[in-house]
Amino acid sequence: MPAASAKDYNPRPLGPPPSSLAQPLEPVMPDHAISPIRSQDYPEWYQQVVRAADLAEQSPVRGCMVIKPHGYAIWERMQTILDRMFKATGHQNAYFPLFIPLSYLEQEAKHVEGFAKECAVVTHHRLELGPDGKLIPTGKLEEPLVVRPTSETIIGAMYAKWVQSWRDLPVLINQWANVVRWEMRPRLFLRTAEFLWQEGHTAHATRDEAVEETLRMLDVYATFAERDLAMPVLKGPKPSGERFPGAVDTFSIEAMMQDGKALQAGTSHFLGQNFAQAQGIKFSNSSGVEEFCWTTSWGVSTRLIGAVIMTHSDDDGLCLPPRIAPTQVMLLPIHRTDEERTAVLACCRQLEAELSNARFGDEPIRVRIDARDMRGGDKVWQHVKQGVPLRVEIGPRDLAAGAVSVSRRDRGPRERAAMPLGQFVAEAAGLLDDIQRGMFDRAKAFRDQHSVRLGSTAEVVEFFERPAEKGSPVQGGFAHVHVADDPAVTAMFDPLKVTVRCIPLEGNDDPGTCIVTGRPVTGRSVLARSY
């Protein structure tokens, strides 16, 4: 048997040995690839989807995950798209230290209060081998260092040096980095002690400019979520109790997961002059008078991968929106004999070349050949579970007929459509587009179906306490209600584990009276349980 070309997709093989190669692709599939299914145990279903798609796993270090190649490739897609959007809005990347001196954290009172309880602290800078062969920390630091939970303080310290005059403004910088927030109940992607993210930090001469920047980046996040992740989001300010520690205003995008819970998928903070005052970020204005800057910060993290999984996946595993799928089209050669293999692989390579020359969105279609020698059914099943948008099987009969057999991940795993080869090449981008739109539409319809407008606390209690319908993992959803930004509101819904997620900025010109305090409010807030 001729060796597969080095160009072929050949990751670590899973499953049966090569002797069982070239079985016909009529897999005996179980009812569902994931067990339990969503309606049985949604949190466990999530863990099993992550596992079946080989995205990540817990590491031996408490709360820290290992992001495996398929998971990381999704993150790379997200990075590529977001990075382009940040640069198109005038930002540059830079890199600031991992460590923050304790004295910096102390500068902004609310900030330190918000992060002190979950900081990894470096206290020593060397190790010595003890008599028992165990390592002992030595070289105690004069001032302990915190592993950054976020970088406002260390970046602010640099801006205070860099900014002198109004001509130095605005400063528009983003950083791609790892951060650490000690986490007692970690969940892969959703809550991990270390996670990857980007954090934008900007400084401006005026309040208006900083507010504009805050909202611009919120829009960037919303566009990315809806266009690229096919994930509809509500965007708006958080109530005061849910603000970033030290912010004047925090805005978020909130998505609905398939159990009806909200997931905060990105935040953009208007920091006012709080950090500028704490850190001395000052400039002389055009009249030569010294003023404090107005700053913002904004971030999204590897949590987005958790959001995508829970928005789109089904009981057969991961479902990836084509725009962020590392591989959009997986070509699956089928053959029994060496001659068949040669002919089928040649056809696959031709198809790979043609598809790579076609474009979906702004980029070449991402296509791979899975030429591994393993049972065809297992191979198909793996790509189903890994969420590849289009699978294309090509066997000797297809070859003879000049056709391919196409399966969409957004349809049942057994559905296949025969298609003339040329037609497939011509229509592949259109199919991907159709899948992308369909995923968004389905997620949007789901959110609409589980969103209600409620008018009293009794209705809210009933909505969130009503048991899930049979066969559905959804309990509650998004309740759009009139509530004031008030501790009484928080206290009222706390027993339900329900919080105000945000006050949507759009489609919310709907004044009313707070159902808890009776105070007038200008629009509805969204109440939900959340991740």
Add this chain to the structure above:
Amino acid sequence: MPAASAKDYNPRPLGPPPSSLAQPLEPVMPDHAISPIRSQDYPEWYQQVVRAADLAEQSPVRGCMVIKPHGYAIWERMQTILDRMFKATGHQNAYFPLFIPLSYLEQEAKHVEGFAKECAVVTHHRLELGPDGKLIPTGKLEEPLVVRPTSETIIGAMYAKWVQSWRDLPVLINQWANVVRWEMRPRLFLRTAEFLWQEGHTAHATRDEAVEETLRMLDVYATFAERDLAMPVLKGPKPSGERFPGAVDTFSIEAMMQDGKALQAGTSHFLGQNFAQAQGIKFSNSSGVEEFCWTTSWGVSTRLIGAVIMTHSDDDGLCLPPRIAPTQVMLLPIHRTDEERTAVLACCRQLEAELSNARFGDEPIRVRIDARDMRGGDKVWQHVKQGVPLRVEIGPRDLAAGAVSVSRRDRGPRERAAMPLGQFVAEAAGLLDDIQRGMFDRAKAFRDQHSVRLGSTAEVVEFFERPAEKGSPVQGGFAHVHVADDPAVTAMFDPLKVTVRCIPLEGNDDPGTCIVTGRPVTGRSVLARSY
């Protein structure tokens, strides 16, 4: 005056206020932009080049640097090219934890010995505010965690879980990450407590395959250094005393800086079964017998930016090889009146569009317009110091003549060639190619000029002790000599601060007798002082 388009290049302005705008571009330049110049004080010249190019600066955290936007953009270029090369050689990216439990470090004896003295140690996971408003570390960890100085142990622990059978091999993974090695004498890019790097970690079924991988990645680094960084390198094994802690063999690429010192620019390690045995990375072979894997690791870091600076820059500042220059062509509009500005900017935009459609290498030419309102001379000077390969000035007279005024960074800062606009567009890629090749050739000629073959210890001593020639920062260079891999050799050259950098793999079929021990050796080693 009409506002510049948002698309225009508009970083934080430096220097004089806008009132002095539209001065003619006849700057009164000092003799050299950098002071001191190379021959006066090479280490200080380096710091001043970094500063003048606005690449990085020391942060308030001991030994940690801030990589500023221009420096980070160069790193992004390096990442893009290397990442493509890693993927083309079959590797996938993944991400492993920042923290390593002490007990993991203890597993490989030489490894822990090599890194124990420079580890940042996390001992606590929360902070509490003391009565004096100062933060106190609390929540002591049962087992302290080390901030990764390199990831062999934590990645090996995962591979031990992932690899079961010969069918799971090879594992070919790379990680882009930050690492920390406590550094007492930091120098920007060259030695910093935290730095950015990539680390490849692979596991194989056979020794041969692992050796082949080690050498393949060494070649990838050498190709990248010579083709993209225009930096000639020698590649070969290090002597045993200079190996990576825990490695069987360490190979490096070594470049010569302009003071004649060597800089190790990348390393590739054959780890044998050392880590596999320490960590239990085992597989059952095709006969069902359990064997230990053979592993490799390889890395390059932000140190490469230091290498590029010291290989190519001159007394006017940074000189960037076009392939890694964030901006390859900087368009500089010149105008006095609003009408002139409108016409000149329109021409710049047209030129920008045409150049963006042209390609240099595999990519569109990276072109920007610097439309900032500042004195033309200062603007030109800034791009000289920042190393932009081609500067193009366009003023009303050029416009009338249908010409542009082109300056190459590899020529004197006052040199300019008038060129018909169309010709420039047609020849831009060729000019960039010429600059790229010229930079390599010049660096290679410099290395050759300062490389010698020596036959006795007396000659070696004389070579490295000879004072620098007047006007040159070079003391010593590369001495190709016959020496054995022996402590006596190390001891002999230690007083000169000279070490064996590597034993070149190529052009080294030159057996002889060790000038220190008298033992036969198969080829010459390279002796040099080093960074």
